[in-house]
Amino acid sequence: MSHDPVERLVKMANQIGAFFGPQKTGAAAGMADHLSKFWDPHMRASIIEHVQHGGAGLDPICIEAIKLLESQMKGAA
Helix, strand or coil: CCCHHHHHHHHHHHHHHHHHHHCCCCCHHHHHHHHHHHCCHHHHHHHHHHHHHCCCCCCCHHHHHHHHHHHHHHHHH
8 A cells, every 4th residue: 555645546536436327417416515524624635736736646627626616715705
């Protein structure tokens, strides 16, 4: 197991994405909502920063969801 916190977040995000991915509609929105509710602010900020730098290792649904999360967070600020 990796000791890199970002790699751990990527793994967790991909697992969440695998759960939401099969939904016909709203998979990215569902995942973004999950991250908003259950990930602490530091975790959310770290994964958003990772996506801003290319999102290496993240599945496409995760990247879409994290970009949506970032947009929602900016709108709430």
